[in-house]
Amino acid sequence: MIALLGLGTVGQGVVEILQKYPTMKLQKVLVRSPQKPAAQALKHLITEDFADVLNDSAIKIILDCTGADSAYDWFKKAMAAGKHVVTANKKLVSEHLEELTALAEQNGVAFLYEASVGGGIPLLKPLRDNRQWNDISQVAGVLNGTSNYILTNMSDQSYQTVLQKAQQLGYAESDPTADVGGYDARRKLRIMASMAFNGMIDETQIIVRGIQDLSQADLMTMAELGFSVKQFAKAWRSDDAICAYVMPCAISNQSAVAHLDGTENIGLIYGEMSGPLAFSGFGAGKLPTAYSMLVDAWDIHQDKWSNCLISTTQLNIKPFRAKFYYRFNGAPDDELLALAEREVGSGYISKFVEPEVFKDFDGALILIEEEQK
Numbered sequence: 001m002i003a004l005l006g007l008g009t010v011g012q013g014v015v016e017i018l019q020k021y022p023t024m025k026l027q028k029v030l031v032r033s034p035q036k037p038a039a040q041a042l043k044h045l046i047t048e049d050f051a052d053v054l055n056d057s058a059i060k061i062i063l064d065c066t067g068a069d070s071a072y073d074w075f076k077k078a079m080a081a082g083k084h085v086v087t088a089n090k091k092l093v094s095e096h097l098e099e100l101t102a103l104a105e106q107n108g109v110a111f112l113y114e115a116s117v118g119g120g121i122p123l124l125k126p127l128r129d130n131r132q133w134n135d136i137s138q139v140a141g142v143l144n145g146t147s148n149y150i151l152t153n154m155s156d157q158s159y160q161t162v163l164q165k166a167q168q169l170g171y172a173e174s175d176p177t178a179d180v181g182g183y184d185a186r187r188k189l190r191i192m193a194s195m196a197f198n199g200m201i202d203e204t205q206i207i208v209r210g211i212q213d214l215s216q217a218d219l220m221t222m223a224e225l226g227f228s229v230k231q232f233a234k235a236w237r238s239d240d241a242i243c244a245y246v247m248p249c250a251i252s253n254q255s256a257v258a259h260l261d262g263t264e265n266i267g268l269i270y271g272e273m274s275g276p277l278a279f280s281g282f283g284a285g286k287l288p289t290a291y292s293m294l295v296d297a298w299d300i301h302q303d304k305w306s307n308c309l310i311s312t313t314q315l316n317i318k319p320f321r322a323k324f325y326y327r328f329n330g331a332p333d334d335e336l337l338a339l340a341e342r343e344v345g346s347g348y349i350s351k352f353v354e355p356e357v358f359k360d361f362d363g364a365l366i367l368i369e370e371e372q373k
Helices: 008-018 051-053 069-080 090-106 114-118 124-128 145-152 159-168 184-195 214-222 286-301
Strands: 002-005 025-028 061-064 084-087 138-142 229-238 243-251 264-270 274-280 322-328 340-344 345-352 363-370
Touching: 002 008, 002 051, 002 229, 008 025, 008 243, 008 286, 025 051, 051 069, 061 069, 069 084, 069 090, 084 090, 084 114, 084 286, 090 114, 090 138, 090 145, 090 184, 114 124, 114 264, 124 138, 124 184, 124 264, 124 345, 138 214, 145 159, 145 229, 145 264, 184 229, 184 243, 214 322, 229 363, 243 340, 345 363
Parallel strands: 002 025, 002 061, 061 084, 243 363
Antiparallel strands: 138 229, 138 264, 229 243, 264 274, 322 345, 322 363, 340 345
8 A cells, every 4th residue: 555745736646647547555645734625535545644654554655745855754764664665856865865775775665766857757767777787878868847848939939938938837836946047957967877877976066057048049049050959967977087067058950859849858878788778758747757656656566676776985076178159148258258269149159168167157158069088
């Protein structure tokens, strides 16, 4: 039997799928507001006290749809009590990945989090399995549906207009910073990279740049050069360290990545034996995310699960060099102007430089090309 923590959008999706495909029995549902209609419809299962979930010996699997920081303590207590945990909480997974994985292993239970990165895309399980016979050199992708929706709809509308429409459609939060600022994708990249490279990564060391300063004119300039702009996340091995970023990137229109539409996401894995692997679909949403969580739960139910053990060795993140398109919001800065290789549209393309030189830059910034070594 399973318990559900949270009855928001994704939690309601879990209930909807289980009602249509009753393959596992829902035993309890933990909520903060039992008076809400969704909770009232399940009032025979509702509790406001996590202890009711913890002390129910019939509950073997806990599905966390809360996104709450308090879930960290719930998980530790649940694992100690011999209960499996499935979550979509990317913030919690990114912050406590190695610790919770080790704790789950010590207690002989599963800690699965497919939905935290791919939404409805089966990405982490193939990544985990690929580590066994594959030297993974790179993981990458378009990992945030909100940003992709905005960028693919800015050809004839401003950033603010598209953002407001995304908020009306439920694709963007009232405070969209995590999505458009690249922080949501950075958490996902941290999880993927730690799994791929078998080590701890401090997500704050991953270079991040949002899409907020991009304009229609910037995207048009890139289109004239044969590119589409995507918020792209990438981490790769470089000697004995890792390079990583989340930034607006110019993607060749000859690439399938350039043609991702709306809220579609894609995850990319580059392995020595497998070559490039791509996994695409809807990276968020009520039913795709709920579906992904239930796939994890079903694997546990069928005893076909395994934890992805990750070394506690800290992986170093090193600088890299690239060419960038940049456009000033205000008066040009002489030092940054000196980096220009040529002028395009209303902006410039730089020589190969480290992203650090644009750390406090006020304007549009798009990665064009990484320096190859």
